[in-house]
Amino acid sequence: MLNLTPAQMRRRWLALGIVALAYVLSFFQRFAPAGIANDLAAAFQTSAASLGVLAATYFYVYTVMQVPTGMLADTLGPRRILVLGGVVGGVGSFLFGFAPSLDVALFGRTLIGLGVSVTFIAMLKLIAVWFEENRFATMVGICMLIGNLGSVLAGAPLSAVAQATGWRGVFIGVGALSLVLAALCWLIVRDRPEQSEGVVGVAPRFDRTVLLNSLLSVVRNRATWPAILVNTGTCGAFFTFAGLWTVPYLMQVHDMARPVAASHLSLWFGGFAVGCLLLGTLSDRLGRRKPVIIAASHIYALVWLWLLSGVRLPIEFSYAMFGLLGVATAGFSLTWACAKEVNPPMLSGMSTSVTNMGSFLAAALCQPLVGWVMDLGWRGEMLAGARVYDLAAWRGGLGVAVALAVAGAACSWWIVETRCRNIWKPA
Numbered sequence: 267m268l269n270l271t272p273a274q275m276r277r278r279w280l281a282l283g284i285v286a287l288a289y290v291l292s293f294f295q296r297f298a299p300a301g302i303a304n305d306l307a308a309a310f311q312t313s314a315a316s317l318g319v320l321a322a323t324y325f326y327v328y329t330v331m332q333v334p335t336g337m338l339a340d341t342l343g344p345r346r347i348l349v350l351g352g353v354v355g356g357v358g359s360f361l362f363g364f365a366p367s368l369d370v371a372l373f374g375r376t377l378i379g380l381g382v383s384v385t386f387i388a389m390l391k392l393i394a395v396w397f398e399e400n401r402f403a404t405m406v407g408i409c410m411l412i413g414n415l416g417s418v419l420a421g422a423p424l425s426a427v428a429q430a431t432g433w434r435g436v437f438i439g440v441g442a443l444s445l446v447l448a449a450l451c452w453l454i455v456r457d458r459p460e461q462s463e464g465v466v467g468v469a470p471r472f473d474r475t476v477l478l479n480s481l482l483s484v485v486r487n488r489a490t491w492p493a494i495l496v497n498t499g500t501c502g503a504f505f506t507f508a509g510l511w512t513v514p515y516l517m518q519v520h521d522m523a524r525p526v527a528a529s530h531l532s533l534w535f536g537g538f539a540v541g542c543l544l545l546g547t548l549s550d551r552l553g554r555r556k557p558v559i560i561a562a563s564h565i566y567a568l569v570w571l572w573l574l575s576g577v578r579l580p581i582e583f584s585y586a587m588f589g590l591l592g593v594a595t596a597g598f599s600l601t602w603a604c605a606k607e608v609n610p611p612m613l614s615g616m617s618t619s620v621t622n623m624g625s626f627l628a629a630a631l632c633q634p635l636v637g638w639v640m641d642l643g644w645r646g647e648m649l650a651g652a653r654v655y656d657l658a659a660w661r662g663g664l665g666v667a668v669a670l671a672v673a674g675a676a677c678s679w680w681i682v683e684t685r686c687r688n689i690w691k692p693a
Contacts, residue, residue: 270396274459277456278396278397278459281396281455282392282393282396282405284450284455285344285385285388285389285409285451286412287412287447288382288447289389289412289413289416290412290416291382291416291440291444292355292385292416293413293415294416294417294420295355295359295379295382295440296324296382296505297416297417297420297508297509297535298420298424298436299509299510300420300508300510300511301420301423302424302425302428303510303511304514304652305433306433307652307653310367310371312368313653314653314655315637315641316368316637317510318634318636318637319633319634319637321509321510322629322630322631322633323375323376324375324376324379325379325505325626325627325630325633326376326630327376327379327383328382328630329623329627329630331379331380331383332622332626333481333616333620333623335347335387335619336387336481336617336618337480337615338615339384339387339388339615340391340480340613340615340616344387344388344392344455344457345451345456348385348388348455349448349449349452350448351380351382351384351388352445352447352448352449352451354380355378355381355441355444356443356444358373358375358377358378358379358381359374359378359440359444360438361377362374362375362437363434363437364434364438381444386622387615387618387619387622390602391615391618393406393409394611394614394615395459396458396459400550400686400687402603402606403546403549403550403599403600403603404543405546406599406602407543407545407546407547407596408546410542410543411539413539414538414539414542417508417535417538417539418532418539421529421531421532422525422528422529422532423532424436424528426528429524480613481620483609483613484609484616484617485620489608489682490609490617492680493601493604493605493681494605494620494621494623495624495673495674495680496563496597496598496677496678497601497602497622497674498624498625498628498670498674499628499671500563500566500595500597500598500670500674500675501595501624501625501674502624502632502670503570503668504595504598505626506628506636506666507636507664508531509633510636511663512530512531513527513528514527514655515573516531518654518655518656519576519660520584529585530588533589533592534595535592536589537588537589537591537593537595538593538595538596539592539596540596541562541593541594541595541596541597542596542599544596545558545596545597546599546600546603549603550686553685554685555600555604555681555683555684555685555686556681556682556683558600559600559601559604559678560675560679562593562594562596562597563597563598563675563678564675566591566594566595566675567668567671567674569590569594570591570667570672571668573664574661574668576660597678601621601681602621602622604681604682604684606618607684607688608689608690610690610692628670632666635666636664636666639662639663640660640662640663643655643659643662645659
């Protein structure tokens with residue numbers, strides 16, 4: 267039970283608010299290529315496969331950084347890694363905005379992924395340390411709701427701004443904002459409540475053997491793996507398709523105008539944001555994790571099957587399906603709580619980072635794979651410098667994401683029920 271002073275309670279909310287804003291930028295950078303996919307294809311004269319590599323570069327770096335970030339969050343502390351990540355991500359955004367070629371854009375995208383990869387795990391660590399355990403899923407849901415504003419902005423708003431003023435200036439402005447938030451993290455964020463009175467302390471020393479043994483204890487824990495697999499399937503499908511292909515799919519298969527297609531994407535993101543808060547709060551109040559995850563993941567898989575069919579619905583039903591898809595997507599947000607609650611409390615950063623790694627690895631591999639499969643079925647049609655694909659080609663690519671979604675739903679049955687408390691016991 268936490269016993270915080272009024273000053274400490276004010277600081278935890280202020281610090282969490284700053285980190286949540288940094289998380290907004292992380293979500294924006296993650297999904298921005300989806301809103302400007304056609305602009306990027308035209309600007310760099312690239313194919314679907316190359317465009318998939320450009321978008322997936324973020325996920326490659328993010329995947330590699332998950333375990334190191336968890337280790338650093340548990341040892342070095344979230345404050346320092348948030349500052350460093352903000353600076354690196356800001357520089358990467360500048361490079362992406364000014365990129366004269368695809369190679370420079372790839373390097374900028376790499377730095378963006380490297381910089382923002384620390385934000386989420388650092389945020390989870392702060393919540394685990396500064397807030398009560400039985401509020402963890404609710405607090406994560408609130409932060410996901412705020413963070414998803416970035417994904418909403420990466421949909422229709424970014425598409426509209428890109429058409430009106432160009433996409434480059436947006437990334438330059440985001441880079442500047444990233445540097446400002448890095449400075450605020452240094453001034454406001456503290457790793458633990460006892461540091462909140464101005465005593466920050468020196469960087470801790472850590473033993474590599476201890477870290478490796480801690481990581482192995484998380485990975486060897488069989489109760490961790492169902493959470494990893496559900497996160498990989500559900501979130502992997504989300505990142506793979508929403509991160510790049512949704513707007514072109516809706517334009518080319520469903521003959522939607524670009525603003526309408528982008529608004530569908532924003533609705534998906536908005537539903538996900540609201541769903542994270544609703545499902546997190548529902549889980550905490552029910553005192554159960556597993557039933558909520560099972561229900562959400564199965565609804566999610568069913569909506570993906572509709573997408574695979576290519577069946578056109580009246581626009582109001584189409585919007586409703588994307589809203590439902592967004593809420594159902596949020597089921598995977600409970601996997602971080604599930605992993606944290608079956609591992610030692612002191613390893614909360616490591617357990618959540620290991621769980622998080624699967625989804626980003628899936629997106630890193632499957633975004634280019636989707637493009638490669640689609641290129642195999644391409645019949646040579648071009649429009650405004652970008653390739654156009656028919657329904658058969660899209661079904662081939664979309665099938666990759668559908669397989670992930672169905673696998674995630676199947677693995678939800680093996681989730682270990684924790685009843686919203688830490689159930690780890692030493693061997």
